Amino acid sequence: MGTLALKDVRVIEYGEKICVPYCAKMLADLGAEVIKIEKPVEGDMSRRRGPFAEDLPGKERSGFFIYLNSNKLGVTLNLEKATGQDIFRKLIKDADILIEDTMPGTMGKLGIGYRQLKTINHKLVMTSVTPFGQTGPYKKFKGSDLIGFEMGGIGFCTPRWAGTTEQEPLRVMQMADFFTAMAAATAAMSALHVQRERGIGQHVDVSQLQAMVRLNPQNMYYWPYEGTSETRASQSAFAPQQFIRCKDGWCYVHAEEPHHWQRFVAMMGNPEWANIDFFQKSTGRAEHWDSLKPLIEEWSLQHTKMEIFEMAKGKIPIAPSNTVDELMTSRQLEERRFFVEVDHPVAGKYTYPGAPAKFARSEWSIRSPAPRLGQHNEEIYCKRLGYSKEELVKLAEVGII
Amino acid sequence: MKKKSNLPLAGVKIIEFTTSWVGPGGGGLLAEMGADIIKMENPHVPDYWRRTVKAYQETGSVNRSGIFAINNRGKRSCALDLKLPENCEITLRLIQQSDVLITNFAPRVMDNLGMGYSVLKELKPDLIMIAASGYGATGPDREAVAFGVCLEPYSGLSSLIGYPGSPPMPAGTTLSDLAGQVLVAYTTLVALHHRRVTGEGQYIDISEVENLITCMPEAILEYTMNKRVPHGQGNRDEMMVPHGTYRCKGEDKWIAISVRDNTEWQAMCKVMNKPELADDDRFQDGFVRRKNQDELDKIINAWTQRQDNIDLMRKLQKAGVAAGPVYSGEEIYKDPHLNARKFFVEHIHPEVGAKVLPGPYARLSATPWKVPGPDPLFGQHTEEILKELAEGKK
Numbered sequence: 001m002g003t004l005a006l007k008d009v010r011v012i013e014y015g016e017k018i019c020v021p022y023c024a025k026m027l028a029d030l031g032a033e034v035i036k037i038e039k040p041v042e043g044d045m046s047r048r049r050g051p052f053a054e055d056l057p058g059k060e061r062s063g064f065f066i067y068l069n070s071n072k073l074g075v076t077l078n079l080e081k082a083t084g085q086d087i088f089r090k091l092i093k094d095a096d097i098l099i100e101d102t103m104p105g106t107m108g109k110l111g112i113g114y115r116q117l118k119t120i121n122h123k124l125v126m127t128s129v130t131p132f133g134q135t136g137p138y139k140k141f142k143g144s145d146l147i148g149f150e151m152g153g154i155g156f157c158t159p160r161w162a163g164t165t166e167q168e169p170l171r172v173m174q175m176a177d178f179f180t181a182m183a184a185a186t187a188a189m190s191a192l193h194v195q196r197e198r199g200i201g202q203h204v205d206v207s208q209l210q211a212m213v214r215l216n217p218q219n220m221y222y223w224p225y226e227g228t229s230e231t232r233a234s235q236s237a238f239a240p241q242q243f244i245r246c247k248d249g250w251c252y253v254h255a256e257e258p259h260h261w262q263r264f265v266a267m268m269g270n271p272e273w274a275n276i277d278f279f280q281k282s283t284g285r286a287e288h289w290d291s292l293k294p295l296i297e298e299w300s301l302q303h304t305k306m307e308i309f310e311m312a313k314g315k316i317p318i319a320p321s322n323t324v325d326e327l328m329t330s331r332q333l334e335e336r337r338f339f340v341e342v343d344h345p346v347a348g349k350y351t352y353p354g355a356p357a358k359f360a361r362s363e364w365s366i367r368s369p370a371p372r373l374g375q376h377n378e379e380i381y382c383k384r385l386g387y388s389k390e391e392l393v394k395l396a397e398v399g400i401i
Numbered sequence: 402m403k404k405k406s407n408l409p410l411a412g413v414k415i416i417e418f419t420t421s422w423v424g425p426g427g428g429g430l431l432a433e434m435g436a437d438i439i440k441m442e443n444p445h446v447p448d449y450w451r452r453t454v455k456a457y458q459e460t461g462s463v464n465r466s467g468i469f470a471i472n473n474r475g476k477r478s479c480a481l482d483l484k485l486p487e488n489c490e491i492t493l494r495l496i497q498q499s500d501v502l503i504t505n506f507a508p509r510v511m512d513n514l515g516m517g518y519s520v521l522k523e524l525k526p527d528l529i530m531i532a533a534s535g536y537g538a539t540g541p542d543r544e545a546v547a548f549g550v551c552l553e554p555y556s557g558l559s560s561l562i563g564y565p566g567s568p569p570m571p572a573g574t575t576l577s578d579l580a581g582q583v584l585v586a587y588t589t590l591v592a593l594h595h596r597r598v599t600g601e602g603q604y605i606d607i608s609e610v611e612n613l614i615t616c617m618p619e620a621i622l623e624y625t626m627n628k629r630v631p632h633g634q635g636n637r638d639e640m641m642v643p644h645g646t647y648r649c650k651g652e653d654k655w656i657a658i659s660v661r662d663n664t665e666w667q668a669m670c671k672v673m674n675k676p677e678l679a680d681d682d683r684f685q686d687g688f689v690r691r692k693n694q695d696e697l698d699k700i701i702n703a704w705t706q707r708q709d710n711i712d713l714m715r716k717l718q719k720a721g722v723a724a725g726p727v728y729s730g731e732e733i734y735k736d737p738h739l740n741a742r743k744f745f746v747e748h749i750h751p752e753v754g755a756k757v758l759p760g761p762y763a764r765l766s767a768t769p770w771k772v773p774g775p776d777p778l779f780g781q782h783t784e785e786i787l788k789e790l791a792e793g794k795k
Contacts (some may be wrong), residue, residue, distance in 0.1 A: 002603075004593035026504070030591055049640055051622040067475035133764070138738040141714075142723035144659035146636060150646060151725040153733050155657070157573030159563060165653040165729075168646045169727045171636050172562050172572045175580075178616035182583040186707040187763035189590035190409040190434045194768050196597060202767035210744055211762040215583065217426070218574040219730050221467030224756050226455055228575070229729035231653060241550065243569055250569050252554040260546075314544045319551035321569040323560045324624045324631060327614065332542040338611050351625040357588050358537070361603035362595050 004031025005362035009192065009332055011038065013072065013090055014043045014079070015101035018145070019129045019208065021068040022181035023188070026097050028071035029355070029364050030224025034145050035071060035380060036371065037093060040076040040401055043373040044069075053347040059373055060346035061233065066370040067352050074371025075380050076401045085111050092117050095123045096195065104134045115205040124201040125191040129184045133207030143208060148176035153219045155288050161242075162232040169232065176212055183211040228342045239286035240264075243321065245297050248304045253296075254317040256282040263315045268299045344369040377401055408435020409768045413593065416499040417441060417476070418516075419756040421449040422549060422578035423533045423609060424505030425472035427585025431501075433761050433770040434586075439495060439786060440777065445482065445777050450475075456753075464752045464778045467507035471758055472582075474748060475773025480780030483514055494790060500596075501529045501589055507547070508538040508545040518604040527602035529592040535577070537608030549609070556613040561620055563633030570633065570699050581609040582614060642690040643669075646727050647702050649710040655727035658701070658717065663687070668720040673704050731788060750775040 009032040013024040021036070021044065028034040038044050046068060051205070052061045078084040089112065092098060098117070100107065107113040107128075115128045128134060131143020147157045154176075155169040184206045191204050213220060222228050236242075238256035255264040261282070265274040273295050278284040285292055300308060305320035312318035319325075327333060328351070340354040343381060355364040381387045395401045405411075413436040419425045424450065425440070432438050442448060447463040450472065456465035479495075481488040493516070496502060502521070504511055505655045511517050511532070518530050528531045532538055535547020536555070544549075553559045553576060559569035588605045596602060615619065619639075636645040638659070643666075660666050663686060670679040678700070679682055683693040690697055705713065710726040717724035728736065734745060734757070746760035761770035 003599055003601075005591050005596065005598070008598060009594075018782040020431070026587065044642075049619075051626045053626050055627050063626050064619050067618040067622065071753070132738060133742060136717075136738045136742040138540055141718045141725070142659075142721070143659075143725070144644075144657075144723050146638070146644060146646075146659050147657045147723055147725040150657035150727040151733075152654070152726055154576075155646065156653075156727050157728050159570035160573050161571065167564060168636070168648070169573075169655055170562065170564075170570075170633075170646075171501055172558065172576065173617050173620065175572075175576060175616055179580055180585065182580060182587060183762055184599040186430065186583055186590065187765070189594070190763075190770070191765055191768070193590060193593060194409045194765075196594070200767055201763055204766070205727070205764035207742075207762060207764075209739070210742075210759070213733055213739070213744075214759040214762040215426070215579050216574050217468045217471035220759055221454075221471060223730045223734050224758060225465075225467030225470075225753075229731045231729065232573075233653075233700060243554070243571075250554070250559075252551055252559070252569075252571075256550045261608070267498060308597045309545070313542070314546065317546040317548040317551050319545070319547075319555040321554035322557045324557050324620050327557050327621070328624065332536055332540040333611070333614075335540040335609065336537055336611070338608075338614070350622065353615045353618055353621055354611070356584055356607075356615045358606040358608075359588070359592070359595075359603060360605065361599075361601050362591060 002359065002361040002363045006360070007031035008097045009033070009097065011097045011099065012095045013099050015129065017046050018068065018177035019180045019184065020099050020101045021046070022178060023129065023184040025068055025214060026072060026185040029194065029366065030362055031233065034072040036072040036074045037077045038074060038079055038373060040399055043076070047296055047373070053350065060216070060344070063347065063350060064083045066342065066344050067371035070366045071368055072371055073380060074374060075375040075377050076374040078400050079110055080113065081400055083395070086351040087381070087385065088112055088183050088398070089120055092121055092124060095121065095124060096192060097127060099127045099129065099184065099188065104128070104130060118201060122201055123195050125157055125188060125195055125204060127184055127188040127191070127204040127206060129180060129206045129208070131208045133210060134205040145174040146171050148180065148208040149271045150213050151209055152176065153216060154212065157230045157232055157234070159232060161234065161236050163235055165231055165233045176208065177249065179215060180206070180208040180211050183215065235285055235286065238282040239289050239292065240296070242289070242293070244293065244300050246303055246305045246308055250321040251300065251308050252319050252321060253306045260316045267311050267316070268296070271295070271299070288347070289364065338368055342366050342369050346372065406435055407768050408771065409765065410434040410436040411502070413437065413502045414499045415439070415503060416495055418502070418504040418506060418511065420505065422472065422575065423581035423585060424503050426477065426578065426582025427531070427533070427589070429474060430582065430586040431589060432475040432773050434721050438784065439612070440473060440476045440478050441492065442478055442480045443482070444480040446778055446782065451779065456559060462752065463736040467756070469701070470750070470756065473776040476777055477782035477786060478528040478777035478780055479783045479786045481783065487755040489515060491528070491790065492516070493524060495786070499528070500593070501531065502588070503531045503585060505533040505548060507534065508534050508543055521782045522602065526601060527596055529589065529602045531582055531585055533607040533609065535609050537611065538606040549575035549720065552609050553614060556610045557620065559611055561617065561631060561633055564635050565633065567633060568773070577609040577613050580612055581607060582715040584612050587721050623774065630678040637694065640687070642687055642694060643697055645698060645702055649705050649708055652708050653711070656713050656738065657725050657727055659723040662724070665722050669722045671715065671771060672716050672722065696707055718772045748772060748775040751778060
């Protein structure tokens, strides 16, 4: 095991669902100390989101929540009350990074906006992650993963190459929220770099809409450069770059370039139809895809997707369309020890996705499962901030923690 | 050469051996933060994205690609044929002067050039090397040819996209690369922090497939916790109903609506001018709304299809309901909010002239990121870089 790269970084998290929690998880899994603040009693709304262990809903049973909040210390705190705000200021005093997702203006009204916090801690990197950013006409508009994905331009083209706009644009899982979280972690780290090099803090304004647009050159270059926009009806001018059926499911074949196509034809045993004139060029194959596809499938339906993948390995960009259960038996993921087991005192022991990257020297690890609601109240409030246990009981009674 | 910069990564030197998206995109974000980036290019094989656009087919120029531009603004392009030993020697000296090396070639490529990490760390012990690949640098599938579009199906994601019952479908853009580029930038910043604290460089192996799977925990846990294999469910959400994209007035116009709770649902019913829906047995709480989603979506579609999606966003947002138009690329460039925030930034390119493209996604109050100028012409800075090297300029 290497060094926990971010072990000297202290983070306060105040946010729900994915954007802020996953952002903080990325830091926590590399060693940052993250104190997660949740609303008393109800907690982060993703505690109420499945999948739940054994399908039994419960605040401490959501796999989704447990995944997003590994390695964090959990406290409850009501920031809408003055005493809660005082405690919050004490926590901020020696924090490096605050990550939060409240609607612009909210923190300021509570007396804990960036302007107020920087007087307590001028090195603070306050990272605000919101649907539309801190300024502008939509700053108070509500967002969601779906809205980020759809307004951000990917949804309009999803599913890609459908050939029609008859059916509605789709989202993809909760990718807009996860990508925003990654973008926010990156922005926070760039400001932390400045803090460590030059000793200054700052406010980092991350807009989900801007992240989705900026990170998507594939759809965003058309308008300024070609005066058009991609839609779901857009067809690829080249083929094959499509899904084809196989014995046990689907394969994605990307064999449009001449050398890939030749190798693919050889792999199929050089069928006679491959000599047909209009199949010689990538554009011709795209134009005649409807007649080409069944010819390819005559071959592919005799093989499993893994057989085809193995045959193509190192030669042609082809991939099996795996289902989730198949990932669990993937030799590649197994050999790289991608999945990890996390034992949670209430939910039990299950397999979770592991590290997004393999660092040779920095340790990535799950050192503790997600905190139970308020699990570290005593550790943080008593041991660190000096409140007595009696005071803690009172704070709980009046709904501060 | 340049005046003192206030940018976050001023003084950080990066050398790229990259093509298409995940590597160049990661470098592109670091360039906005102020890193000085040299992009090494093969004089015989320009970056894939220099060549995949209409302008290249029409003019043969590799300098007119918009998709290349977004990823490579502000970098310097150095074209050297690394089959020639003297060029390898020059390149090794450039690497020696760099803090970070980013590559997204297949894992074997840098090794074959004699520039694998084990060689480079002898040359420069604190080098940070970020190697992004489709499947990762180890494991039985490391040599599979990994175009970005292969990685969604491999990671299981394609099986989760689509309408109920549909075959696997591709997302509207290559999500593995979209996510991977951010991870390239993020891991670079983590490694710089690690180096500041310990003095150590390191090798970072990014598998785009694995990164994508870290973004789909709900699907993985549905299986590991409860042994169900999930498939595409359109836009449906486990907690929010209604939740989807609904047809509006006009050609391919839609609005996305996410209703979180009963308060928002009641507000939406008022905007629809159908307060009776809020009391309807079929729709009065989240549980029954989810059971009756098909019926509910029909009612909503019947209402939205007579409306303009932008007007509707304003009406719904005013009532406290999360809603937004499904935007095309063109519409994004025209959005009043993004323009009020001056999100789009113009650069002047020596061959294509003035172009307006998306700017930084994050606003830093003290040391803002900024678009560092146009994308380089192919090999534009080769001479300049060689001259600097000869003069021993760091």
